[in-house]
Amino acid sequence: MAAHAASELWQLSAAEASRLLADREISSVELTDACLERIAAVDDRISAYITVTADLARQQATDADRRIAGVPMQIKDLLCTNGIATTCASRMLAEYIPVYDATAVARLREHGAVLLGKGNMDEFGMGSSTENSAFFPTRNPWDTGRVPGGSSGGSAAAVSAGAAPFALGTDTGGSIRQPASFCGVTGLKPTYGRVSRYGLVAYASSLDQVGPIARDAADCALILQSIAGHDSRDATSLPDAVPDYSAALTGDISGLRLGVPSEYFAEGMDAGVRAAVTAAIDQLAALGAEIREVSLPTTQYALACYYIIAPSECSANLARYDGVKYGYSHQGDGDMWEAMERTRQHGFGPEVKRRIMLGAFALSSGYYDAYYHKAQQVRTLIRQDFAHVFEEVDALAAPVSPVVAFPIGERTDDPVRMYLVDVYTLPVNMAGLPAMSVPCGFSNGLPVGLQLIGPHLSEDRLLNIAHTYQQATEWHRERPGI
C-alpha cells in the first residue's frame, strides 16, 4: 500500500474510503488513526464528541482490515450502543450503559463499520441548536461562535470537520436535515418505518427516524443500504423490500417533475438562503427537471401540530426516568415520590421539562380533544396535502431552514423563536415522508441546504436527484478551514 498523508485520509468520503479499502490502497487502521488524530486536533474547538472510543475504534479497525468494510463512523448519543455510554446528552443518563445495540447500530457493525464515538446532541433529541446538551454545546466548524444546528449537531459538525467520514443521526422534526444544512453536509431522513427504531431512545414515537449524515448522496446511499429494512423488534418498521440505493444513482433526472411549494418561500426568509436555494432549483432545471409551482396550504399548521403531538408522546416516553431502575437518582430526605420528583427536577434540562409539561397538558382530561386529538386530525390533512401534490410532481425542492447557522445563545431565551427554524422540516415528519438536505451554497459565509422531499419510500429517487446535483456542483466538497 502506498503511504497516504493523514490529512488526505480524513477527507475521504465513505464511498471513496470503502473503494480504497476494498482495493487495499489503504487500511482501516490507517484511516481510523487519521480520524482519531483529526478528532484530537479539532474537537476541543467544536465539542462534537461526548465520548471518544479510541481503543475500541483501533480494535475494530484491526478486525475490519481482515474484511472489506472498515469505514469509521460516529453514532448520535441517542442510539443505544452495547457496553458504551449512551447519555442522550442528559444528566439523567450521563452514566447509563445499555446492554444491547440499537438495530441500526448492530447492522452497521455487522457490515464492519468502525465506531469512533458517540455524538453530542440536544438533550433527548429536543432542540434545534445542540445548545440543549447537558454537557456542552457543539460548535459549527464553519464558525465556532455559531450553532451547528440540532438536535444532531454533534453528528453534522463531526462530518463537516472531518472528525468522522459519516454519522448516524436521528430526525423527529428536522434534526438530521437542519444541522446538515447548517454544517454544509448531506443528510437523509428516511420514510417513517424504513429504518428500525429499536434501540433509538424514544422522543416522539410516531415521528422519530434514524438516518445518515455524510459528505454526499452516494455515501448516504451506502449507509442507508446497511441500515434499512424490516426489523421484527419494531412493530412500526415497514416490511417493504429495500432497493439497491447505489444502483439508483444514475445521474439522470431528465423529465423529473419537481414541485416548488410556495408556502416554503415565505417572507422573512434570509435573503442569502432564498438566493442559494433558488439557484439550486435553477441548476436542477438545467439538469433536466421540469419545475412546477405547487401549494401545500396546511404548511402553516405544522408547527403547532408538531408542538402538541411530539411533546405529548415525549411526556409518556420520558416517564420511565425516575431514578428507581437506572440513571440519575437524587436520593436525600423524604419519601419515594419526593425522590422521584427531585430526580426529574435535577436530571432533566429546561427544554425537556417544558415539553413534558406541554405534552401532559395536551393529553389531560378535558383538553385531549381540543389539543392532541385535534392535532392528529390536522396531521391527517397535512399528509393528504402531500399525497395530493405528489400526484402532480415526483419530488419537492425547498429550503431546509429560513435561516443559516445563528450565533450561540441568540435564540435560547425565546423557545418559540427557536422552534421557528424548523418550520420547513416539521411538515415532512408529520407526513412520515423521506427528505434530504443537500449543500447548495452559502449565505454570508455560512452553508445553506436544499431540501428535497419525496413521496412514501422514494429514498432512491431523492438520492439520485441529490447525486445528480452533486455531480454538477461543488458545494458538498467545500470544507471549513478548521
Added chain:
Amino acid sequence: MQYETVIGLEVHVQLHTRSKMFCGCPADYQAAEPNTRTCPVCLGLPGALPVINRRAVEYTVLTGLALNCRIPEFTKFDRKNYPYPDLMKGYQISQYDLPLALDGFLEIDGDTQLGLGRRRIGVERVHLEEDVGSYDDRGEGYSLVDVNRSGVPLMEVVSKPDMRSAEEARQYLTLLHSIVQYLGVSTGNMQDGNFRCDANVSIRPVGSQILGTRTEVKNMNSFRAVYQALEYEVVRQREVIEDGGAVVQETRGWIEEREVTVSQRSKEYAHDYRYFPEPDLPPLRIGPERVAELAAELPEFAPQRSARFQADLALSGYDADLLAGSRSMANYFETTLTAIAANPKAVADYISGKDTAARFLMGQVMRLTKGQAQPELALRLVQEGLELQKTRGSLEP
C-alpha cells in the same frame, strides 16, 4: 326503606401464553427467581419497543366469543399513564376506547332469594393489556420490585352493573372462571394471582333508576372472599345511609382476617391516565373470516356439557355439574364411558360382584388418556360410570 344492591365485576385474567404480551420472555414467572424473566422490553429500558403477542390476542377474542360479545373489525392499544415503581415504562399498554370485544353477556340462574330467575348479566367489554411488576413494600424504609411479572398478558373482563347480590356475583364469577379454564386461556388460579376480581358496589332505594355512589372493593383472593366482602360492603353502605351519612366514593380493601373492608385512600395522585393511542403498535384489523375461524374453535362449555350429561345419562343436576366442572374432568368422564362401552365383559364382571373389573377399566382409562388422568380420579369415575351402567342398563342415549 328497602334497598337494592348493584354490583359490577372487573376480572383480570392472566393468559396462559408461552411468552409475555410484548416481548419473548417466558410468561411462566411463578417459580422463577426474582428478576430472571426480563429483557430490555419488559424492563422498559430506553430504546426498547413492544411487539404484539398474537396468541394473547386470539385468546382474548376466543373469550369474547365465549361471552357472546361482538368482535369489532378494528381494534388498537393505548397508553395508560401513571407513575409507580412496578410500572417500568411509567405507562401501561392497555386498551381504551376500541377494545377487542364488546357487548356480551353470561346467563346465570339468578338469586332466588330475591325472586330473580335465570337471566343475563351483561359483559361491557373484554380487553387486553400487560401486567405490571410485583411491588413488595418491606416497610423498614425500602421496597422490592420484581420485574418477572411485568409484561405478562392480562385480559380484563368488565361486566355491566347487572348483579343484584353477592350470590349473583358468585355465580357470574364461577361461570366466567369455568369458561376461561375450559378455553384453556388461563389456569384461573385465584391464589396464584391468575384470576383477580375487583368489585364495584352501590345500593339504591328499590325502584330507583339512579345509581348510588359506588365503592371499589379490592384484595379478594378467593371466591368465598368475594362473596363475604360483597355481603359485608352492602351492609356497611346501608348502615352509613341509615345513620344519616353518605357513601364516600373510594377504594376499599377486603381484610380477610378481620372480615371487613377498609378504606384504602393513600397519597392522592390524579387518576387522569391521559390515555392516547399507542404509537409503537399498529392498530389491528380482525376480519370476519378470522373471527369465524376462532368461533369454530370454541368448545362445549360446562353448562352445555352438564345439560347433555343430564339429558343423555339421566344424571342429577348436581352430579352432572360436578363431572362437567372442568374440561379435563369432563373429558376423563367421557373417556371412561368410552372405555366402559368398549368392554362389556368387564361391566358384566362388575355387576356380578368382581371388584377387579373396576381396576381393569381404570387401566383402560389411563391408556386412553395417555397417562394424563390421575389414577384415583380415573378409578372413581369408573366406579361412577359402572354404577350408572347398572342403574340404567346401558350408557347409550
